[in-house]
Amino acid sequence: MQLRKLVLPGLLSVTLLSGCSLFNGEEDVVKMSPLPTVENQFTPSTAWDVSVGSGIGKYYSNLHPTADAGVVYAADRHGRVKALSESDGKEVWSVDLSEKTGFFSSNLPALLSGGLTVAGGHVYVGSEKAKVYALNTSDGSVAWQTTVAGEALSSPVVSDGVVLIHTGNGMLQALDENSGAIKWTVNLDMPSLTLRGESAPATAYGAAIVGGDNGRVTAVLLQPGQMIWQQRISQATGPTEIDRLSDVDTTPVIVNGVIYALAYNGNLTALDLRSGQIIWKRDLGSVNNIVVDAGRIYMVDQNDRVLALSTDGGVTQWTQSDLLHRLLTAPVLYNGYLVVGDSEGYMHWIDPDNGHFVAQQKVDSSGFLTNPIVADGKLLIQAKDGTLYAITR
Template identity: 75%
Template sequence: MELRKLLLPGLMSVTLLSGCSLFSGEEDVVKMSPLPTVENQFTPQQVWDTSVGDGTGDFYSNLHPAWQDNTLYAADRFGVVKALDASNGKEKWKVDLSEKTGFFSRNRSALLSGGLTVAGDKIYIGSERAQAYALNTGDGSIAWQTTVAGEALSRPVVSDGLVLIHTSNGILQGLDQNSGAVKWTVNLDMPALSLRGESAPSTAFGAAIVGGDNGRVSAVLMNQGQIIWQQRISQPSGATEIDRLSDVDTTPVIVNGVVYALAYNGNLTALDLRSGQILWKREIGSVRDLIVDGGRIFLVDQDDRVIGLSTDGGVTLWRQSDLLHRNLTSPVLYNGYLVVGDAEGYLHWMNTEDGRFVAQQKVDSSGFQSEPVVASDKLVIQAKDGTVHAITR
């Protein structure tokens, strides 16, 4: 059976929200909410900005920076990777992972995708060309490069001496952290049609917890690459193929022995870490990562409502609905506030107690697709055109 990756949510943002349509003469199905009027309680300050290559353009990508020891690592889709001083944005080193094709022609794009991950003295990143790279943090030189089972669309996860790569064809692989050698491969199964994106695993007690395009959450024993349990949190239903999409593309969150997972067209579900048994579920769908903090869950649903819930039964604490269909990023907690970016390049700051706006700022006209990153006292976000912005409260 042919497996197809549907360009969603990129499809929604590019074709529906931009004012274009899938077919000539077809009316737009979804319209972006107008920018809400916000009376700023404070003015976030931009400390610096710098360009990292050409960004991601109109391609759906979750490329975002990683931070360690006052150094920020960022990349563009073409293959440029830079190390930046987090204090001032100055370049420490730059490498280009694109392939040399000839003296007069442009290099072949590396098609870097997902986010960067930094662990110890290495940076890890995957590509749509089924390559996983480990770069040395000191100078960006390649420590190893491995061909994996398919497009590596999510960020690599490093745990227990392994680099975990989840590919677009439903394969989870464990690579040796030092050499890049493939230690094991697990097939998580694939439906005929799925969203363009994959869940990055979370790890705890020697197990990797990962979402699949089949609506299931799986626990995999990392030292052997064996599935411990699987639990379905989304059941395909509806009249159309899009209605029946049930991908779990978000990264599960593990807190106090409970796994919190979120599916598209599905449920926010709390699972027992040991058994996979469902503890409770709420009918909320999304492809964006969620936050669990202090007994509360913060998430952006698939219609771009920002929601605060209790970890005790998933009771809704508040709902912010003034950003509908603005193609929000995943949320991040920074200085006690909840922050999301949108497709028009705005950052929206919200009170975590009630979801009310406390600040809003236009940062980049090319817009945002990937979530902000907290780097010490700064909030860092990469725009679609490759510009990296550092902001403080």
């Protein structure tokens, strides 16, 4: 069987090869939970909203906004990148990275997919065409662009003078922050069938910690590109190929020398940063990034349950199950609340102490896929149609 990338029902569609069976028997029908009834304790409001091109449409994409020094940066899949004022959403600059094909022809889309990340005077974004762009934050002009080993599906990560890219074919590459030159490449290995998405690395103490499609977490020294250790946190088991998916597509979180990592079919695992040894693990899985704060881990699992667990042993503190199969975004902590978006364009506000709903709002009809971010006291989230919202409490 050839190498394949799979996008599960929570990630839009499935790519198959003839003669390769993924399911045994009839395909199960998963029904979205009805919208829960919530008595709002407050009313969130939209400070501003701006269209950023055509969004991502029906495609899976990790495009999401980022912000720095009073400016928000956002992009669409076609190639439009915009810089906007954090305070009112007014445009600072706009560039188009699509390829010019001729005077009477439409431009070829850039297929932007990984990012955005801002650091050191540059905005970084990757594409499905295996290109990584560095744009100057001052005017959006291209400082450099580099062709990498495969689709740039993860968000670029900048640390110690390098830009880290985890490509769709399982390569972790380090690009020179100033020139874009490839400094080293590490092959993280991957099975024949994987989820469409890659873990963005976390960095600490001169090392990159990254999840792989083979169910392992790997530590790599940033300067020489040397692998320090690997630890398996998910074992491929089960009767079908779907059951045997073991991708670690989430970004590891490092707190006080402990790595918290999460695989699709389990597990949520705490690892020692120095040795990679497992401290504890729980049978929980997801492709959504986790939040670690004040001794708690907040996560959305693969069935869209929202959970809070203790960092000491992973003990479940509460579970919110009223949003099952609503295709939630990763959670974010904002203004003392845990917030998630869903595929129908609702934002759900949850009390982080007990998991109870405190507010709910309909924001966008096209729905949400990627997680919100917090900037300048606002909650920023981009809808599938490209509309970027700044929400305040």
